[in-house]
Amino acid sequence: METHLKNSVLAKRLDSAQISKLPPAVQRPSYDRDAVSPGIVHIGLGAFCRAHLAVYTDDVLENGAKDWGIVGVDTMSPAIRNALKPQDCFYTLLARDDGEDKLRVIGSMLDVMITSDQRREIFDLLIDPKIRIVTLTVTEKGYCQDAATGSLDEKHLAIIADLANPTTPNSIPGFLTEAIRLRRQAGQPAFTVLVCDNLAQNGTKVRDIVARFATLRDAELGRFILDNVSFPCTMVDRITPATQDADRAIVAADLGVEDAWPVVTEPFRQWVIEDRFPLGRPDWEKVGAIMVDDVHPFEMMKLRCLNGAHSMLAYLSVVAGIEAISDAMADADLPKIIRLLWDEDLIPSLPVVPGTNVEAYTRELETRFQNKGVRHLTLQISSDGSQKLPPRLLEAARELYAAGTEPKVIPLTIAAWMRFLSGRNERGQDYKIADPYAERLATLAANAGDDPELLADSLFAVRDIFGEDLPANQHFRTAVIGHLSSLMAQGTAKTLKTFLAGNKGPASTNTNIR
Incomplete structure (x- = not known):
């Protein structure tokens, strides 16, 4: 300066x-x-x-x-x-x-x-x-x-x-x-x-x-x-x-x-x-x-739909070498993934938000994310994942499981975060991990090497982030490891195309679970 x-x-x-x-x-x-x-x-x-x-x-x-x-x-x-x-x-x-x-x-x-x-x-x-x-x-x-x-x-x-x-x-x-x-x-x-x-x-x-x-x-x-x-x-x-x-x-x-x-x-x-x-x-x-008398419905909408979507875009983009959110929204597949995250995982997990059409809110988010005038760097958004992922996405996953359904895109996001902890993107470029647990997480990632199951299990053992329940959930664990294996072996672009091919059809018609 x-x-x-x-x-x-x-x-x-x-x-x-x-x-x-x-x-x-x-x-x-x-x-x-x-x-x-x-x-x-x-x-x-x-x-x-x-x-x-x-x-x-x-x-x-x-x-x-x-x-x-x-x-x-x-x-x-x-x-x-x-x-x-x-x-x-x-x-x-x-x-x-x-x-x-x-x-x-x-x-x-x-x-x-x-x-x-x-x-x-x-x-x-x-x-x-x-x-x-x-x-x-x-x-x-x-x-x-x-x-x-x-x-x-x-x-x-x-x-x-x-x-x-x-x-x-x-x-x-x-x-x-x-x-x-x-x-x-x-x-x-x-x-x-x-x-x-x-x-x-x-x-x-x-x-x-x-x-x-x-x-x-x-x-x-x-x-x-x-x-x-x-x-x-x-x-x-x-x-x-x-x-x-x-x-x-x-x-x-x-x-x-x-x-x-x-x-x-x-x-x-x-x-x-x-x-x-x-x-x-x-x-x-x-x-x-x-x-208002109660801000909770509004904060859940924003915390999950905006911040949760930002986290998902950030980890997938940093790993792929995409620098800004507006660039991510110009990708062939990332906007489709974020739409699935909203429709399948996040909107169904929200309480009723007074006077608000949540789907319309997410459509407006798409437009905001596409704004090329605001160059919001994906690496900046990626910071402090250990603190941000639990309230933004892991709580939503818990609530979906409790309601008898399964998150579809949240496990992919967690896998992307795990892949992100290697500190190197698919173009061979290194980046700095900014997180209160950065040294601990980077060490776990380095010790796991190219073994996705070992990496996932090592990170799931950080109970400060995942608690006891999600690591013990076999569906969640299997889904995360499957996506992580694909990201490590095939890269982001192929992983997203495979994921989208398996999730064709109209968005879920699930109503809110609360």
């Missing part, structure tokens, strides 16, 4: 002084930003939150709200602070739709802080009564959960370290617990914790994880969290690939000034939120969010 800025011919950087000078086609804040005070602290400053939560909140500020600005907190590195602070925390949203670009400068992020050297300042801010909501996008692995059970992984090294030094925490459970303790000690009512990550029943799950950590630290504090802190569940949806230098160049050319870290996204966005905010909230429903 620093090299990109240094080599640029543009002398000026996006900041408050440049906002009024931007080209007329660029949307920018019309509200008085100096009059806005923070009401939200957001933890985890990846691209997604800046393309989603911050945009909805920017819309609320445009409608006249003045007390719902966002202070961003990052727990990973100072890179995002170094990029945004010189820009007065303004950044550009680049919405791309097959060649049509729309630029918007977002102003809802008022400040950026980093836990590595500002932990005490952050805790002081979290004690302030004007902060009423803490939002999070830290990915599934950020909550230190056991992937198979969804509960706190009490053997996680970060959890062990934080329990030994609870006032200087580094994990998300430890950080939230200490913030809640300090706020309670200061006599302030508890803030609402709003989780915006792709976890089933994300609010409930994170509440239980945080309360368990707190209980291990202080049983009374654990009870306080369960009784007094609201953790609404949410469903978030907007495809947001990692920003590339080419994106920065496009933004700089259109703005006439540098933006060190713009965000690239699709036009579509959706946010469904359980309406449980004891200290109040922004009027997000006035700018497109859906406030």
